[in-house]
Amino acid sequence: MSITGSLRAGRNSGGNTLSASDYIILDERFAGLIHVNAAPEVLWDGGRWTEGPVYFHAGRYVIWSDIPNDRILRWDEMNGAVAAFEQPCRNQNGHTLDREGRMIACEHRSRCISRYEHDGTRTVLADAHEGKPLNSPNDVVVKSDGSIWFSDPSYGIDSDYEGDAAPAEQDGRHVYRIDPAGEITRVISDMKQPNGLAFSPDESLLYVADTGGTHFPDCAPVIRAYPVSPDGRSVGAGTDFATCSEGFFDGFRVDTGGNIWSSAGDGVHCFAPDGALLGKILIDQVVSNLCFGGPKRNRLFICATTTLRAIYVNATGC
Template identity: 65%
Template sequence: MEELYDIRDRRFTALILMNVGMETLWTGARWAEGPAYHAAGRYLVFSDIPNDRLLRWDESDGRVSTFQQPAGFQNGHTIDRQGRLVCCEHLARCVSRVEHDGRRVVLASHYQGKRLNSPNDVVVKSDGSVWFSDPSYGIDTDYEGDKADSEIGASNVYRIDPDGTVDLVIGDLGQPNGLAFSPDESVLYVADSGQTHDPSRARAIHAYPVDGKGVGRGVMFCESDCGFFDGFRLDRAGNLWTSAGDGVHCFASDGTLLGKILTGEGVANVCFGGPKRNRLFICATTSLRSIYLNTQGVSYYG
């Protein structure tokens, strides 16, 4: 039997359940991404980007069904504080939201009159602002969207205010990818997978102090020793659980690698869910996995 955990620090043993295994809930994706858990409905939505579909896993019976297809090559998702699904769309090059009555509302598609690249991941702050990353992956090829030139000419992180204003908040990363706030929202963590386009870039997650509507100077929080960091989420204690090339890596708030959950295939994104938010859902390359942990995810996003 293959090892499930790679323990690097004794603190990791307090966060995992040694008698609990990892479950494969579904398989059949080309590139599984963007999980978001809807607590009221007890279901999880996730993307299969190259197949242009959004899938739905039902917690009550374990079934997976097609939630939307075509789906605009959606990537990352989150659930806002009103229980609405916020989506990053590659094809339309926008961030959108699904209202309670099913209407699709575009929150942002341009910055200073130019089309966004391909919004990748998204999180909602407690003040109602929506923060998202905008790398070029959805316009680099026709595999995950429509190949096109970048109108902005850079890959950035933006904030959408409740009044609809779009502001650039981070512009010093190569390809900003996954992002999430610390539990108290004093820090914004952002993954940079820019080494895909620039070999000099570190495969890292950066930490930015949040300063009102913007951020201060960022510092490197951690580096990957296997593949690229993509999407990630934090638990209530401030530990960061991130996707990587060999599974899920867990970092303490001081940047120490505590341990890994080994999946046997690359992981793109994760989220916490379940009634107690102690179940980690894992979008691996071809599959949706889950594992129960001895910690709880931050409750304000899916």
């Protein structure tokens, strides 16, 4: 039975009205992971489909994508200013930082994984596998050994809305690994439309969301867990970790306690490492992706359809 978070009517310091409907607590563990006097704040509105947030600690700003508008935007944590970071941006989707603080980007239009160097130049890291172009890289994560793991569904080539319509040249939609030396290998090939992905805190598991239901009605909206091999270069057979109760899981992140904070059709869903749904942060738009940020990594930055939002939680992002 669910327990709705108890809040008195009022306003937080950001001027947002607090409401019991901001949270649904399904497990008492979730009560320890949220601040009931903190509500989601709308930091910016005006996109078509926002995605791929990443927080830069050195500059205290967030970068995110507005894919159909072919632009990357930047929100400054110090003054709340929003500006275009790059436009056009080749319909970028997901982003992350590598071990040196460089931004890694998934590009739909150029069908590649790229890296922004410290001097501002751009390096293409992978745009093909076995001599054939990738589909449209979607989301990306960097492992502690410097390897880059990314999903490659077909959304960027399905139409001209989020990229350039084109036939797929790969034999499916897969997950790949880029070795620090630059070699690209396929690591997961049993998904319909692999999407968001993240490692567990000890990197023993790779979690991957499958949004294949957008193309294959019999595909369940799940996050699957894959055990990472001892050498860190491949994964074993995956198992279903969680099923989405509202819409699809898209992007997600993991906190230091191993809890997964995932996008969903009705907001952010939080899962314990044992797969139990602990609770929800309800958002009035479909959530696409999120990241932890702020000086203490305890603030969730949330991309929800047309908006960038944020909320403080009682958890620390990995």
